[in-house]
Amino acid sequence: MSESVQMYLVTIARLRQGDQPVPLSLLAEALAVSPVSVNEMCRKLQDQGLLIYTPYKGVVLTNKGETRACYILRRHRLWEVFLFDKLGIAFDQAHDIACQLEHATPNELADQLDLYLNYPPVNPLGEPIPRCDVQPPAAPTVALA
Structure with missing residues (x-):
C-alpha cells in the first residue's frame, strides 16, 4: 500500500x-x-x-479501511513512545520521525516494538495506542502458597 x-x-x-x-x-x-x-x-x-x-x-x-488505518496509527504512536521515551528525542521531532517510520514498519516489527516498550497504552501526549486485533499477553499468575 x-x-x-x-x-x-x-x-x-x-x-x-x-x-x-x-x-x-x-x-x-x-x-x-x-x-x-x-x-x-x-x-x-x-x-x-x-x-x-x-x-x-x-x-x-469500511471495516477493511478501518483496520488498515488502525495499524498505521498503532505503528506511528509506538514509534513516538520509543523515540521520546527511549531515545530522549523531543516530541515534535519524534512525531515527525514517526510519520516517516510508520510507512516502512511491518506489523511484525511493530509487535516486537510493542513488546520491547512493555505494551504502552498511550503515546507521550496521552493519545491511546490502538490495539487493533493485537492483544498483549496476559500477565503471568503467581500461585500463593
Whole structure:
C-alpha cells in the first residue's frame, strides 16, 4: 500500500466525528491537496474497498479501511513512545520521525516494538495506542502458597 493511500486512511480516521462522513473539503485541507485530487483518490480507495464515498456528503472507512488505518496509527504512536521515551528525542521531532517510520514498519516489527516498550497504552501526549486485533499477553499468575 502506498504512503499516499496510508495517509488518506489515517487522516480520515483522525478527522471523523462518530459515524458521520468526512467532507472531502476537510480532507483536502488536512492533506494540503486539491479537492479534485481528493475526489479522484477517494474514488480509487472506494474501488479498493477501503472507504465508501457519498457525493456531496463525504467518506467513511469500511471495516477493511478501518483496520488498515488502525495499524498505521498503532505503528506511528509506538514509534513516538520509543523515540521520546527511549531515545530522549523531543516530541515534535519524534512525531515527525514517526510519520516517516510508520510507512516502512511491518506489523511484525511493530509487535516486537510493542513488546520491547512493555505494551504502552498511550503515546507521550496521552493519545491511546490502538490495539487493533493485537492483544498483549496476559500477565503471568503467581500461585500463593
